[in-house]
Amino acid sequence: MTEPAVAPLAGIKVVDLSKILAGPYVTMSLADLGADVVKVEHPEGGDPTRSWGPPFNGPDATYYLAANRNKRSVTLDLKSPEGQEAVHRMLASADVVVENFRPGSTLARTFNYQELSERYPRLVLLHISAFGDHGPLRDEPGYDMVAQAAAGLMSLTGEPDGPPVKAGYAMGDLGAALFGIIGVTSALVERERTGRGQYVTTSLYESQLALHINWATGYFATGQRPGRLGSGHPSLVPYQAYPAADGHFVIAVGNDGLFRRLCTALGHAEWADDPRFATNRDRVTHRTALNAKLESVLVDQPVAHWCDLLKSEGVPVTPIRTLDEVYDCPQTEALGMVQKVDHPDVGALRQVAFPVTFRGLRPSVRTAPPTLGQHSHDVLAELGYSDAEIGRLLGGRLADLCGPATPPGTLPQPPAGGTPTRRTEQRPK
Structure with a gap:
């Protein structure tokens, strides 16, 4: 008997205009939960994390592979009228769009929520930034480590007599991603009552402040600046x-x-x-x-x-x-937290699965992180473009014409049993 798919967000359509980690982690999580996510990437290089290596596994860096499974990739130049028109066709039937455009940038003005909401009143837009939508730092760019430094995490991390260090995980990006997921799903729930979408924002900076928890209340109570304790706890010993x-x-x-x-x-x-x-x-x-x-x-x-x-x-x-040791741990295996999926270039690809179960079942890793533009033809055809129009829009990128179409909203299952077969056909990049 086939195990039922775990897909609480089945039927939800998401357009992913984000890049790097925070936004893609949000959309990957929504995809894990069953949403149909289309990742829009620039034709030249795509998401920058594709080249954030070594290590690489196949054509892409493992960094990219960590945050983009269960999505479809389409390549469009968002600064071109043709690329913008294609995105608007997606938004016409979308429920959610996620972006991390720099405030004040051309793309932020082009896809601003005020105009989008007039055309698509049910659309939920999540905007993720470095420092938030207001304040003197709103226009500042920022990567994860900038947020960890600016929002205090690095001042709390490290040995007392050593230099400040960043956390081993990308806590700035991942914190914003987790709060972004909460924001999106809450907005979808509210839309069921009101019929209208809304503009949802979070930032790396805000999310770090929210995660201060006891550090914040301790400082508010005493006025004393806390220092680094290594692995120690400020309120418990040993x-x-x-x-x-x-x-x-x-x-x-x-x-x-x-x-x-x-x-x-x-x-x-x-x-x-x-x-x-x-x-x-x-x-x-x-x-x-x-x-x-x-x-x-x-x-x-x-x-x-x-x-x-x-x-x-x-x-x-x-x-x-x-x-x-963690990945070989019997507890990890018992929880089913590491799953395999077939990647078109590297074969069996291991992924850390979604960390929440529903009715005792864990959402599956259904499809591998897509190669650049892997689903461009399929997605554009769904939007009503003819083959000739698709050819012109893609500028002759024949790789995007390869592979079978995957209907939107479907939940393809990973290969049943055994080692997934490695495909050998070459895809032009």
Whole structure:
């Protein structure tokens, strides 16, 4: 029996005019949830992340492959009248458009929401920027690291005596993407009540402020500028990485009862009665003294020893896994978080799946990130263009005429069983 498709957004049409990461991650997530997403790219090079490598896998950088599955790619010059007309044909039947045009740019003026809403009143437009729609920095460009620096994350990340560092993930872009997804889906829900779309905005800067959480309220209460704590927590101790004989591991003690268990397991039950450490408030105050005691004991045994011992006592603990260990972890496999899909140039392509299940089922990785312009002919034909018009619009890019059409809104399934076959035909780029 075929597993039912998980597609809560089936029937929703999305036009993706964005590039890099924040916007494409929004549209990939909408596509994962069943929406028909058409990614519009410039004919020369497409999304810049296609060339953000090495590493590459096939014609594209792995960076691009991370945020563009389950979409269709069409190549259009958005600054040309012909390209703009094609986009307007898409918007006539679209539910959502996502863009990250620089404020004040030609494209921002061309596709401004006020004019679009008059022509397409049900359209939801998500605009993502670096610093937001208002204020002295509204026109500033910005990549992820600029947001991490400008919005404070880098001031909180790193060792106390070391330089500020950026987070390992692109938290500026991904934070904006996650809030953008919430904005789009909320606007679609409201449209069901009102019949009208709306203009939704977020920015890398705003999303980082929203993610400050306890750092913000702590500063508001005390007026004290927080500093970097390495892996430490500003409000909990012990709650960080500790050195063992053969590496580091994490202990996360969230209450006094867990601390007593930890002390007993380490053979130092008396620490729990030491007035410097008896309560979490005391432990935060005497962080340095307590960590020195813990490290003097933990360094004598390997990570595996401490993890086994502390787990047996109910103390939250884990080794610090590298990515190869994470992807080979039985927990990752049990959750079905890594899926394979057939890519036209490289064959089997692994992808990290959507992290939410519905009725116990996870949305599938249905189609690989498209090659540049892979679906141009199909999409333009759906918009009513003749083959001759498509040929003129694409400027003779024959690669866009290859491959079978995929009807909009359908949910093609990944190959059933075995290793997907590698296609060998050459696609001109």
